[in-house]
Amino acid sequence: MSIVVTGATGHLGRHVVRHLLEKVPADQVTAVVRDRDKAADLAASGVRIAVADYNSPETFDGLFASGDRVLLISGNEFDKGRVGQHTVVIDAAKKAGVALLAYTSAPSSLKAALADDHRATEEVLIGSGVPYVLLRNGWYHENYTEQLAPVLEHGAVVQAAGEGRISSASRADYAAAAVAVLTGEGHENTAYELGGDEAWSFAEYAAELSRQTGKEIVYKPVSLEEYTGILTGAGLPGPLAGVLAGVDAAIAEGELVVSTGDLSRLAGRPTTPLAQAVAAALKG
Numbered sequence: 001m002s003i004v005v006t007g008a009t010g011h012l013g014r015h016v017v018r019h020l021l022e023k024v025p026a027d028q029v030t031a032v033v034r035d036r037d038k039a040a041d042l043a044a045s046g047v048r049i050a051v052a053d054y055n056s057p058e059t060f061d062g063l064f065a066s067g068d069r070v071l072l073i074s075g076n077e078f079d080k081g082r083v084g085q086h087t088v089v090i091d092a093a094k095k096a097g098v099a100l101l102a103y104t105s106a107p108s109s110l111k112a113a114l115a116d117d118h119r120a121t122e123e124v125l126i127g128s129g130v131p132y133v134l135l136r137n138g139w140y141h142e143n144y145t146e147q148l149a150p151v152l153e154h155g156a157v158v159q160a161a162g163e164g165r166i167s168s169a170s171r172a173d174y175a176a177a178a179v180a181v182l183t184g185e186g187h188e189n190t191a192y193e194l195g196g197d198e199a200w201s202f203a204e205y206a207a208e209l210s211r212q213t214g215k216e217i218v219y220k221p222v223s224l225e226e227y228t229g230i231l232t233g234a235g236l237p238g239p240l241a242g243v244l245a246g247v248d249a250a251i252a253e254g255e256l257v258v259s260t261g262d263l264s265r266l267a268g269r270p271t272t273p274l275a276q277a278v279a280a281a282l283k284g
Contacts, residue, residue: 001099002048003182004064006032006089007073009039011142012104015175016071017042023183032063054085057092064096069182072103074118082117087124094128100188101125102133102181104174107193107258112250114243131188133181138195138258139168139247141274144205145281152213156220157206160227164202164251167195167258170272177266195258196271208275212282224249 003020007013008031020029026046033039034053043049052059054075064070070093075085086103093101103125105118118136125132151157177194181187206219222230224245231241250256264271 001067001069002028002030002065004030004032004050004068004070004098005073006052006054006071007075008042009033009035010073010076012171012175013073014042015171016073016178017045017047019172019175019179020182021045021047023179030068054088057088060088060092062096064093064098066097066099068093068096068098069100070098070102071178071182072101074104074121083120083124086117086121090121090125090128090130094130098130100133100182101130102135102178102187104178105134105136107136107138107195107256108191109193109258110250110255111253112243112246112255114247114250133187133189134191135174135178135181136191136193137174138193138263139166139256140174141168141170141196141272141277142281143168145277148209148281151209151217152215155215155217157202157209157217158220158222158227158230159202159251160222160224160245160248161202161251162221164248164254164256165199166201166251166256167197167199168256168274169194169196169263170277173263173267173271176268177263180266180268192262192266193258193260194263194266195256195260196274197261197264198271198273199257199259200274205274205278208278212275212278 005013005016029047030050031042031047032050032052036051039049050063072089075082106115203219206217209217228241228245
């Protein structure tokens with residue numbers, strides 16, 4: 001039996017592998033990657049490396065074994081048919097007879113276009129008959145704290161989210177929850193709504209940035225059209241800019257507030273406060 005993590009060289013995947021190595025021997029962990037060279041550090045830790053690509057179904061032939069526990073980390077190639085990509089993994093897992101397949105989805109409250117692929121993937125997974133766990137991950141702190149340069153340069157947080165609030169958490173928090181499911185018992189055929197313990201607004205985020213930097217940073221709400229234009233002006237493809245603007249519209253409607261407490265319960269600790277994530281980003 002192996003615990004298999006797809007997308008293992010991605011931001012979330014690396015966190016998951018690191019957390020797994022704190023709980024199980026390295027030889028029980030398989031990291032699925034597209035580029036072996038990018039997984040040199042994972043290989044050095046003793047985990048098994050498997051090279052496979054969501055876009056090439058044949059690369060998943062024989063990758064899983066009966067009894068494996070699999071974490072399917074959702075793809076980020078919005079233009080390549082993510083549902084089809086995910087179905088490749090689900091089909092291979094079903095054929096192998098895996099014991100559990102956990103999928104990183106989106107909160108059920110999120111109605112934005114970003115969630116469409118997740119809902120469709122959930123339907124495929126539930127219909128497959130494979131024992132499943134839906135890890136409906138909320139937003140990540142890092143979606144914002146890794147984009148601080150323009151904020152600090154212009155002294156403004158620019159979003160189209162109005163006064164909406166977000167229950168974000170760190171990637172490490174979501175990774176801890178995934179590892180709890182992959183290494184624990186009794187999670188089969190369950191959905192978890194995952195989000196940070198404390199919701200915040202962009203005005204509060206700007207105030208926290210001001211406090212920690214000593215500079216005046218304001219929240220500048222803009223329209224969806226203006227925000228889409230800003231994103232495309234920064235070089236994002238039009239469709240992706242539209243998806244991200246749609247997320248801001250969802251935030252304005254409260255769709256990324258998740259108050260179940262599932263994330264901190266699974267992680268076994270409180271979620272990372274936004275202020276802590278900001279501090280870490282400013283140091284980095």
